[in-house]
Amino acid sequence: MRFAKRHGTENDFVILPDPDGALDLYPRLVARLCDRRAGLGADGVLRVVRTDSAADSGWFMDYRNADGSTAEMCGNGIRVFARYLLDKGMLAGGEFTVGTRAGPRAVRVEPGGITAQMGMPEVLGTGRASVGGRVCEGVRISVGNPHLACLVDEPLDKFDLTVAPELDPRQFPEGGNVELVRVIGRAAVQMRVHERGSGETRSCGTGAVAAAVAAARAAGESTGAWRVGVPGGDLTVTLDAHTSWLTGPAVIVAEGELCESWLSAAQVRK
């Protein structure tokens, strides 16, 4: 089984090329692949499958979380996925549409970065979280998944995200991601994020969109481009009247082959 390891602002992925959909990617195998000590280690798996849907360019991103469950979309993942298609000559040209469980998503590959369409974020109202015992006020935003984006005045390293922030279960019945966002200049913020089920991560694509929406709203704006610095690098979020876009790097780390003995070992079996 061939693999590639890549990351986008240090949100990292194992890519499995499987054009003909021959791979039986059961949850336990995904979890073992993503295991950072017993496997390759990643935040998720991107399986590259050919599709004959008329709505996209012929490729479907089968995204799996590190625990083996499926997910609709992943903003950093789709950028990494798009770069892989181009690098491997599976597509030509810099603009195309990738199939995802959330529907077809537009992607644009340019020298300065890879841009993915993230959909229209929805502001749901205000909310609050207890972050390391401190109350932070924020904005509830849906970017497909639920976020609380909190604008803060202090340096972000003053906050403790080792423990999950406490959210009001009436506002977040299924939990949510919490972003701490600090405005550092004109249309520029820094962000730290605690992801539901994952803890603090070095980057989160939908979180960056939520951070930009909250910062824009505080500035009395609803469109425009925002630079979002995350611990793993720099992203740009562009808001327009109909959708949002995430731009950033996609880094190729390594390629190789999973060993047969590992794949056939008891701990990877169904």
Add this chain to the structure above:
Amino acid sequence: MRFAKRHGTENDFVILPDPDGALDLYPRLVARLCDRRAGLGADGVLRVVRTDSAADSGWFMDYRNADGSTAEMCGNGIRVFARYLLDKGMLAGGEFTVGTRAGPRAVRVEPGGITAQMGMPEVLGTGRASVGGRVCEGVRISVGNPHLACLVDEPLDKFDLTVAPELDPRQFPEGGNVELVRVIGRAAVQMRVHERGSGETRSCGTGAVAAAVAAARAAGESTGAWRVGVPGGDLTVTLDAHTSWLTGPAVIVAEGELCESWLSAAQVRK
């Protein structure tokens, strides 16, 4: 740059074959390789270098910690290293000596596991640690590096190792590893370990030796074979009058090639 990823009881390593010693393995590159999101991810790097020393079988294990610093020896690492040499046909036969910074170390590869000579552990006296606010009494043991092995009566999941245990700085001027050890049968223990500088890990070869020494001592013995269950698998420690031996699995995960663009990127430069 070719690499292999392997682990021994989930203590994981990036192996870099470099027979002619041509590789410039500077600390920042090692740290980036071991970075679990921006690189391949590992507890350490094992560079495979040819040597002309008469004391070993012609191969030197250049072991580096995940932060890029060098270390003398690694009990799980040398087992993984030995298996690699055999798999690649770089050595024939199941018994040989590997050069390390701690001197030549005997290794034995058998179907049931790979055994590495760990040296003579030294009991230094008693000591104590505060583990998540609870005082644990233990035995201070040197296995080349300093350990406090604490025999406990309770299930190991009752202890909190998310924060480093507090040691008496007069007893551990340079810090130390703390093992929580529970006897579960005749010559059998379970162990959890907090490694100095790394936090809780899924396995620690010298820690397993320290755990066996402490358990043997409590049983009024000083030699014999002890089964040591760690979160990442099962090890066997054999104590004799002159040295100690660590036996366990070595698992091949994957092989591949680091991408040139990653290697030449600014973040990996010296």
